[in-house]
Amino acid sequence: MMKHKITRPALTVETLGLMFISGVLATIAFDLWGQLVSPSLGFATLSPHGLAQSLLGTLGLPKSTFAGYFVHFYLVGLVGYPIGWLFIFRPIWQRIMGNTHWLLPSAIYGVGLWVFAIGGITAVAGLPFFLNFSGITWVALVGHVAYAIVMVAVMTIISYDD
Secondary structure, eight states: OOOOOOOOOOOSHHHHHHHHHHHHHHHHHHHHIIIIIHHHTTSOOOOHHHHHHHHHHHTTSOOOHHHHHIIIIIIIIIIIHHHIIIIIIHHHHHHHHOSOOSHHHHHHHHHHHHIIIIIIIHHHTTOOGGGGGOHHHHHHHHHHHHHHHHHHHHHHHHTOOO
């Protein structure tokens, strides 16, 4: 098996800024899709802060609306998912596949985010597995893939070495 170069960015102010900017724009794309475009097309409306609230309640933590939005937007959208890409998924992808174009791995990462959120977090939060594969499940799939593609596109445009 051929070993490929693995690239992990240094944890610097620039990396944190990259995560913040790409996470903000990707979260806006996710919420725009899930709360405006999807329902206007007759599909389900996403309520990711509600999932976060359910998780917080299950963990015995405060589950206010503010807490749900805080977890969804800041902890997940600006920190968690960008960290997952930069420090976990992307290096593994590079190790296995080499330094490919960013589009395919970002879409696959988005599917992984969907599995994590809608398959895993919902189960931990006491909600039905994959939300019983209802309409919201599929809107969430598109939203997570769009999030990942926007996030990685912004990261690529701004700076890093893809």
